[in-house]
Amino acid sequence: MEKLQAKLVLEDGTVFEGGSFGADMSAAGEVVFNTGMVGYPESLTDPSYYGQLLVLTYPLIGNYGIPENDFSVNSDYFESERIQVTGLVVSEKSTKYSHWQAVQSLSDWLKSAKVPAISGIDTRRLTRILREKGSMLGKILIDQDIEFYDPNHENIVKRVSPTEVTTSGKGTKRVALLDCGCKLSIIRLLLRRNVEVLRLPWDTDISQYKFDGLLISNGPGNPKECLQPIESARYAISNDIPTFGICLGNQIIALAAGADTYKLKYGHRGQNQPVMEQGTKRCIITSQNHGFAVNDDTIPAGWSPWFRNLNDGTNEGIIHESGRFMSVQFHPEAAPGPEDADFIFDKFIGMLK
Incomplete structure (x- = not known):
């Protein structure tokens, strides 16, 4: 009862x-x-x-x-x-x-x-x-x-981001993780790939740190409220630092590049969302949790859609023509869900070498 x-x-x-x-x-x-x-x-x-x-x-x-x-x-x-x-x-x-x-x-x-x-x-x-x-x-x-x-209608990233800088793992390459509400599985997958993870609060001035690549994490809320992370993404891109975004990080990188984002009608939240890599017929099943997306029509020159959702056709990632800046709307770390997309972590780590 x-x-x-x-x-x-x-x-x-x-x-x-x-x-x-x-x-x-x-x-x-x-x-x-x-x-x-x-x-x-x-x-x-x-x-x-x-x-x-x-x-x-x-x-x-x-x-x-x-x-x-x-x-x-x-x-x-x-x-x-x-x-x-x-x-x-x-x-x-x-x-x-x-x-x-x-x-x-x-x-x-x-x-x-x-x-x-x-x-x-x-x-x-x-x-x-x-x-x-x-x-x-x-x-x-x-x-x-x-x-x-x-x-x-407010910046809620600050409520889930850490307040202190921490370092974990050992490796010859260092990844700066801009934590906007990062899932721990993202850190786990980075550590399993033998890199040092520099975990930074969402509003960190990343120009004060040395690192080989930047990862902008998932997180809650409206990406347009994340003004400092958008500036951090611009800094990394302008300085040719390999940059990777996941979920909210995808939207932040898109905004930094000059694209626009919008709110989906009811979002994608589940463990069975099919996406296709653009330019190929490679399909993967992904875990997703987002209510906002990147507007394909606003993606600037030099950038292109990377993945597309096969259920509703919405954007699921963008990539720069140089291949050094990329992001996905889904969760390659899964947790929970299928691990079809964890190869994307290898692609990012490969850019650091």
């Missing part, structure tokens, strides 16, 4: 009633949906979901529990040091869990992190609404009513 009744209220007035299985508190944010079947520990700790109420479309969630809370780069189960979503929405929560590495239930984890969650609602109907009308603001109401909150 649910402890408390809960409501999910959308900005268009639609109301879903269910039960609370997370923290007994209300929360507001942008309501988005993810179509993945598994990977909820990774998704919930992905900083790109900051400020959002995450709807998981798979009907039963929580059956394999939560592993030990090791939030370091040495663990493969979490993408940051805490739950990043503002709230969670599911059709049915599993009352029991079973996995040899599980130490607690999803419900207990959410409660300890003070993140509200609602179950027992028709997520199929909810997803259809978001698909037809687009992502919209919403609020989970449990203890009291609150105002709607739009995370896209």
